[in-house]
Amino acid sequence: MKDRIEILASGFGGQGVVRLGQIVGVGAVNQGFRVTMLKSHGTEQRGGYVRTQLVLSSEEIDSPLVEDPDYFCVLSSAAYKQFGHMVVDGTILYDPAMVEIDENKTTRQIAIAAKETAVEKLGRPIYANTIMLGALTGATAGLLEKKNMLETMLKIIPKFKEENKKAFELGFSMTTS
Amino acid sequence: MKRFLETGNFAITEGAIMAGCRLFAGYPITPATEIAEAMSKNLPKVGGYYIQAEDECGAMHMAVGAAAGGMKTMTATSGPGFILYADPYGWAIGCEIPIVVLNSQRVGPVSGITGAPGQGEFYNARYPTQGGNYETIVLAPNSAQEAMELTVEAFYLSERFRTPVTILADQLVTDGLEDISIPETDEEKEAMGLRFMDRKVHMGPDFYPATDEIDLPPTVLGKNTGAMCSDWTPTEEGYDIETVEAHHKPSYRMIYKIRNHTDVIARHETLFLDDDPDIIVVSFGTASRTVKTAVKKAREKGLKIGMIRPISLWPFPDELFNKKSTYLSVELDYDGQMVREVERAMPCDSDIHFFGKCGELPTVAELHEIFDKLLKNEPLKPEGWEKEVW
Structure with missing residues (x-):
């Protein structure tokens, strides 16, 4: 494992980007990682972009900044334009309903139809971030343990547990099957 | 040991209650609002009190009043509130009332940017009230964990020195989330280096000794000790007198007890100073987090770069700057406040440079660019500046 894993999540206010980061952060702490999480704040939360920067390490973390993301969960074109260039060797997980990607980019870019799947399979777009969480968990290939992430998510989101569980599984299968 | 992912605000609350804080008076302000929120939930559980005041001026007056009445108290704010603390802060200094004040710096001046980090209160924390004739104790954490530990330390120092102690944090310390370890047993607290001191009562009839003595319990009003407590120039018994002759004594005490x-x-962190580094980077608070990563990575590339991080910011630790070198002060402000202190403390044949950002941390990539320029003797030209002049 690398000594430092950087995860970036960004989208519009209200999409659950900070919640997504919080679940990953708490789950990582449960797995024994040292964790830092910075969240964007202020007017950005009312319509602008929202950003969560997570760093995971087995050692004490100095810089909490994400400068070279290993994973980038992106839920808006604006966020993709603003931060996409930072991803060099990492993986981009994007929702094609909301993000237009640069096809020429050489890094790994995986389409996660989170919003569409949430509406079709669960009836509401609100589960899109849980689908993205499942997809991210799958994409990390065991770094984030599936059982732990699922349990952490169900603990942090108090309502609609069955729907969220299903959403997580749907997302997980998108990056593992 | 409890371990979880939480904000610095939450960690500070845990530290305060652990240190015996039983009253918090405050007025909510980003990025310190969650301290008020957590205090309002947690203090009543331990028999303590949370008071939401009408404004910051009232808040700190209430906290100072309760401290003068014998309680360990705290208040928390950000820059726009800290400036309103000026009057009660002076009362706490002059009347030697222990209290802990947290200032989570955002971007200023005035309201500035609420949800972004700044370090513009470096000097304001040194001179938080009018009139001079005093020293102040200021501690600067750079993580949520350290914020918890320094909150405990701030209560300890405030009791030992009979004075307010400011924790000068910033938005990323208080609003950022990190894994935090909260000790539960005495052994765990000791292993973490935490120090505690109970509130004691000074049995008068004198108010203060005209010496630099510390470990003198504070005067607690209403305890019938015979001691008075005055914000006017006091006699040693605490009576108002307002004479030039009398004023020398409390002034001497307020300056020299610290x-x-x-x-x-004194607390600090240093890195790679043993081989006469070509550059010594100086930073405090969260700016030091990316600085540390940048310095470590520069060393991996073979560059001779060291780092100094003052944790106790005031009194300023002049003794750390005894090496001839090229100093680089990295700050979350554009006016280069700490530059002046480093320049004053360093050997006179050293150089000083400045790199400032506001509202966000310097990146490791930016810092490496700066290191390269300094090593090549090229002038720094931060965006917006034509020339780097100090």
């Missing part, structure tokens, strides 16, 4: 005991206060 100046002569900096060994009790």
